Amino acid sequence: MLDKVRNTGRKAILYRMVMPSHTCPYGLKAKDLLQRSGYEVDDRHLTSRAETDAFKAEHDVATTPQVFIDGERVGGYDDLRRHLGKPVADPKATTYRPVAVLFTLTALTAMAASYAVSGSPFTLRAAEWFIAFSMVALAMLKLQNVESFATMFLNYDLLAKRWVPYSYIYPYAEGLAGVLMVAGALTWLSVPVALFIGTIGAASVFKAVYIDRRELKCACVGGSSNVPLGFISLTENLMMIAMAIWMAAVSLGYIHAM
CATH class of the missing domain: 3.40.30.10 (Glutaredoxin)
Structure with a gap:
């Protein structure tokens, strides 16, 4: 008793x-x-x-x-x-915390790498690395369970709906482009890959959220996340587009990287 x-x-x-x-x-x-x-x-x-x-x-x-x-x-x-009057987390509640943590850590990592190389955390290279590190980290999260990611991705991606294998290719392509951009190598490959997947991704998110007004979960941090599809998802793709255009301009000599 x-x-x-x-x-x-x-x-x-x-x-x-x-x-x-x-x-x-x-x-x-x-x-x-x-x-x-x-x-x-x-x-x-x-x-x-x-x-x-x-x-x-x-x-x-x-x-x-x-x-x-x-x-x-x-x-x-x-x-x-x-x-005891303390909050209890709802596992089904939507949250931006995983994305906020990821971007914070990739920004700090980029600044740390910049400091190690140049002695300053606030450089143009740090900004480039931030985007590239974010792409690699996001790809890694997707690849933890690519089946789960693909299933969620098929809810809204325009190309994946027409060609299902793209939902499996996407995280590998994002990771490859990110790694190459960190190294500043094979720009002829990383730029078109990032531009292609970023453009399709941005168009897909914009249509699903702002035109069709659908309430969906974002596959951006993996297929088990409760991050809502919207501004953050659009930002991920716009960052890839911006990075691709920037690196293309640098590679072609239109901009002199510092």
Whole structure:
């Protein structure tokens, strides 16, 4: 039977799975949250599958960990967060956070590379690297699960709808163009590739979002993201177009790169 504890201080009982081959990560998170919230934790381990199943049956719960405060069951980790007045992330909610993090890190990486090469983080080369690094990072995220990316991409890309293999080619082409642009090599290849996929991508996003008014998820950071299709997706493609035009102009001698 559950030992009931009167909250003479701030006390909580935590039941969590701690087995030789598995320690429940949510149990660890619940313990940490309780301790950071000022609770004295009576940490009780469920050390076998049989013990865990018996606990679930006794308290009529489907999962562990389980937290009890003042002798009353609060619930699992998410329930504990709600009990403590803390936000609980909705895995289905749309968010721009993955894109914001990616662009922030690629910008900082480009500035760091520029500083290492020239002694200044604020150079024209840093701006070029920012776009190229972003292309490589975005391609990498897409290629983590190319099937999932292709499925989402087919919802809106104009060329992929007509020729399905393009949905698989796209992330490889983006990554290749990005790597070549970082190196400043084979401009004759990187420029047309980036210009081609960027132009089709921009047209596809503009039509889907601003003409057809469709509410879709963007495949830009992979097929499992909840980033909405819109301005960010359009920006990715416009960046590729701008980079392609810039590098073509530099290569042809119309602009002298610094």
